[in-house]
Amino acid sequence: MRQLLLLAGNLTIYGIPGPIMTTGKGPPLHLSILTVLALHEIAMQPPPTFKPKSHLGPSDFAPVLEMPRFCVLARDTSMRLLWCNEQYATILNATQERLKGTHLRENMEPVAADERQASHEIVMTTEIPRQFSELRHGWRWITRAWPLERAAFGANGVIVALFPSSAPLAEDAPFCALPDFGDLAILSRRELDVLYHLARGLNGPEIAEHLHRSEHTVRDHIKSIHGKLRVHHRGALVRLAIERGLQGFTPHQWATIIKNHRVTD
Numbered sequence: 001m002r003q004l005l006l007l008a009g010n011l012t013i014y015g016i017p018g019p020i021m022t023t024g025k026g027p028p029l030h031l032s033i034l035t036v037l038a039l040h041e042i043a044m045q046p047p048p049t050f051k052p053k054s055h056l057g058p059s060d061f062a063p064v065l066e067m068p069r070f071c072v073l074a075r076d077t078s079m080r081l082l083w084c085n086e087q088y089a090t091i092l093n094a095t096q097e098r099l100k101g102t103h104l105r106e107n108m109e110p111v112a113a114d115e116r117q118a119s120h121e122i123v124m125t126t127e128i129p130r131q132f133s134e135l136r137h138g139w140r141w142i143t144r145a146w147p148l149e150r151a152a153f154g155a156n157g158v159i160v161a162l163f164p165s166s167a168p169l170a171e172d173a174p175f176c177a178l179p180d181f182g183d184l185a186i187l188s189r190r191e192l193d194v195l196y197h198l199a200r201g202l203n204g205p206e207i208a209e210h211l212h213r214s215e216h217t218v219r220d221h222i223k224s225i226h227g228k229l230r231v232h233h234r235g236a237l238v239r240l241a242i243e244r245g246l247q248g249f250t251p252h253q254w255a256t257i258i259k260n261h262r263v264t265d
Contacts, residue, residue, distance in 0.1 A: 054127055054146075054147060055127070055146065055147045055148065055149040055150070056146040056147075056148070056149055056159050057074075057148065057149035057151070057152030057153075057159065058072065058074065058083060058085075058152060058159070059152075060149075061085075061161065065085045065086075065087070066085075066086070066087070067087070068087065069087060069091070069163065069164050070085075070087055070161070070162075070163045071084070071085065071087050071088035071091060071160075071161070071162040071163070072084065072085045072087075072088065072159065072160070072161050072162075073085070073088050073159070073160050073162075074148055074152065074153065074157060074158070074159045074160075075104065075120065075148075075157050075158055075160070076148075076153075076155045076156070076157040077124060077155070077156055077157055078103075079103055079104040079105075079113075079117050079120070080101055080102070080103055081099050081100055081101060081102050081103075081104075082100070082148075082153045082155065082157060083096075083100070083152075083153065084096055084099055084100075088162075091137060092107060092137075104116060104117055108136070108180040109178070109180065111178050112176070112178040112179065112180050115176055115177065115178045116134070116143075116176060119132065119145065119174075119176075120145055120158045120160070123145045123146065123147055123158050124147060124148075124156065124157065124158055127147045129144060129145060129146045129147075130144070130145050130174070131143065131144045131145075131169075131173075131174070132173070132174035132175055132176060133165075133169055133173065133174075133175045133176070133248065133249065133253075134175060134176035134179070134180075135176070135179035135180060135181065135249075135257055136162070136179070136180045136182070137180055137182035137183075138180075138181055138182030138183045138184040138185075138244060139164045139182070139244045139245060140164065140165065140166060140244060140245035140246055140248045140249060141162045141163065141164055141165065141245075142162070142163055142165045142167070142169075143160060143161070143162045143176075144160070144161050144162075145158050145159070145160045145161075146158065146159050146160075147159075164244075164245055165245055165248060166242070166245035166246075166247055166248040167248060168248055168250075169248075171250060175249070175253050175256075175257075177256050177257060178260075179257045179258075181261070183229070184229075184244075185261075185262075186228045186229075187225060187228060187229075188224075188261075189258050189259075189261045190211075190213075190221055191221050191224060191225050191228075192258045192261065193211060193254070193258060194207055194211070194218060194221045194222060194225065195225060195237075195241050195246065196241070196246050196247070196249070196254050196258075197210060197211075198222075198237060198238050198241045199238070199241035199242050199244070199245075199246040199247040200246075200247045201247075204218050204219060204222070222234070222237070225237060
């Protein structure tokens with residue numbers, strides 16, 4: 001996929017220069033910026049900087065609504081769900097109809113929901129899009145929020161796009177300090193720390209040195225993680241951690257995320 005992406009051209013969409021995708025055969029294809037953002041994530045490349053139009057609706061995301069794990073949803077000013085795509089409903093093991101009208105607090109811990117609501121309220125107040133990374137449902141996501149186009153649902157609000165990504169952002173890029181651990185919530189803080197360093201590519205002795213623990217202790221943590229997550233060998237565990245995109249968080253961000261985790265060692 002990396003070979004398919006060539007950032008060039010001067011197609012203007014949402015007020016920015018637009019990319020061109022080419023396969024080297026036939027004419028180049030002009031794509032919407034949202035499609036290219038999704039392709040960038042698939043190619044594990046950092047997303048480009050962009051300045052979107054001020055308000056968006058579901059139709060603006062039409063090219064990517066059915067992409068696996070690419071979630072789009074709209075909420076009103078009270079954080080009630082107005083609409084979501086099927087991918088978002090699937091992540092929550094629900095249907096689009098069932099989720100309609102639900103509050104953000106119904107899908108995650110209240111304190112985590114309140115942190116995200118505060119960010120969305122800034123978007124609605126300033127009418128300036130925001131981007132941040134977060135741990136949600138046990139995966140790292142890049143979340144982007146825009147003011148909702150009122151004509152879409154006859155209401156003001158925010159429209160949010162989420163996609164799993166390990167692509168690093170700037171060191172000082174915003175992130176949600178209050179996570180939704182999902183199925184990783186069963187792990188202790190130390191086990192989460194070990195899992196994070198496995199995703200970063202460290203081996204057992206390197207993790208032990210980094211965490212100032214013995215290699216025996218780290219092996220015990222890894223064995224415990226295997227049992228809790230029902231993963232049977234080290235390679236599969238490392239693959240799981242990498243697929244979740246945990247390595248995309250900086251060490252400081254990860255330390256902040258797990259600091260208040262309820263399950264202690």
